[in-house]
Amino acid sequence: MSKKVLITGGAGFIGSHLADDLLKEGYEVRALDCLSPQVHGEKRDRPNYLHKDVELIIGDIRDKEIVSLALQDVSIVFHLASMVGVGQSMYEIRKYTDVNNLGTAILMECLIDSSVEKLITASSMSIYGEGAYQDGFGTIHHNSKRYVSDLKNKKWELYNDGQELQPVPTSENKVPALSSVYALSKYDQERLSLITGEAYNIPTTALRFFNVYGTRQALSNPYTGVLAIFASRFINNKPPVIFEDGNQQRDFIHVSDVARACVLAMESEKANGEVFNIGSGKQYKISFVAQKLAHVMGKEIKPEISGEYRVGDIRHCFGDISKARKLLSFEPQKNFDDGLLELSQWLEHQIANDSIEKANQELSKRGLTI
Template structure:
């Protein structure tokens, strides 16, 4: 049997087959007084398939969050933002790109008072607020990323808040180094490369049996082997979302973003983010510096494509209680990325490979996005267009100060970045 879901005044229509319970639609015995809630009544109960009119975006002033806010408003949603405006990301305060139509709450996701105030009266949540860095701020990762997720469920349950769906920002970091394939011994789960191996400049993942170099396998959603505290914090978010969401009948979706690129990627944090760090250097006539040999693979996805993925999984009940990779669908080496960026920025500089590595880095991480493709999503923006859009945005930001050398020295002091011994 097919069930038609009409999304209130917004005319979002989804047709799906079978029992909506299989899609994670919460059930209740109450009826509704108008057609703003979608329901049907097999047997003697009603299924409420959520309609979202008022949405909270935590971290909505940030990179991914702000693009999601823009898209939601363009589609007719009422939007509320909760953001702490961290100085390392927003040193000038509230960004001018925040639309006036969005309600803005200055607050912290780890504060019960701020989070409760933000959750009241909304139908759905995008939990985008997060802490990410390469520095050893282990407690900060768990406090901001994981504890805020647990707190959100606590507040929803304790105050009987009628939240119909939560979309969580997860990360490719949950998968760690993923699976690799040995020509002789088949697929295996990769362990983090030993420091001793990296100090000798041996970068590739090796077969645990024959020690030969291997090829990476596309990452699928069943892979959960984080090797960094950030990845661990996001894996804990996924576990909380799926466990508590199913237990208390709150549909959740976890999106494992790969390397997101595009405008509004903050230029003030030189500790992480290949795009902004390279941009700082190129705009100050300094070459990009690559770790390892520059041949590690990544897939890059545009912020506009990510915002579309966010909206799709909110509106499509087939996404309920699922995990999806959100990636660009094409692998690039770091040196390819750097040279493409130099070309887009019209620079004649050449990338430098000084023989350094970053502790905790994965070798090659490329995601399989076929699961999200089945919901009708495909990445549309090429890497070149993403880089050009970032370049154009940077030109509106005034002088870009290069603080990458200071950040590099600090990471070396903290032993986050180390030198190869034989170079």
């Protein structure tokens, strides 16, 4: 008899791809998802891309009765349910805390009385705040930060004793530096999961995802991943808006690699009680990414560089994935060019309600852009 897997947030971007992989491996898959209008539209219909063999329970992660129902006969849980977005989290503080923190707490309480054998929770690179940096003497700095006085003068990079620091790959050993409500909530999800798992002998793993991109991402959600936001603008023949000078660096990983990392964490005993960076191990400037996406989409539209800072944003962060390589035998397989081409082909058939200008206005009127 095959094991049953529950994916919270399982009708979403990452969850649906993970469901496909699990079904191929012979697992039964159940998804618990509230079908948030911000992600799935006002009608909240079952997504067409969600595999027909996925059992979908429409419900809120904060509803203990629904969560208990979803856990019946389940052996493995992937906890992906989350409100996502740095900017929005800075003014919808209660909602992010309620869904992400309280929702995880309710899931943990339900797990105590369940027969679940393993838990894998989605964390985020956002918990690091600024990534790791190196000075000219080779010293690594893990607690670097930027100051408002510098940002107001468009001094974007980080410095130590007047010397500009250079970004280097960030490992799991870096102490979290939580710079947004979203980051705080993701760290809370991670720690709640690991603490509960250890206390109740439920093998638990936290995966710190970097910037995930690919098909099925919500194009009409202005707080989703940066590539989906750029794609939404290009579909509507508008330039993507980039904060600061566009030279900030990020690690982009294809959703298929993320789904595979989830399966590897599920299957490996070496993952128990551990946290892992799940990224590509490469980094790209945001302005370069915008230009590259425009090219593959056939759009001659240059990004708009705002020269503004968004509260909660960091300058550079990209992953050291050596731990996942060593313990999980994880190796990213989709290179960036191929991933963007696949994305552009999917985008040809998509419609996006572009609301990024409205979202940026929300930030501006609250003083969250400098």
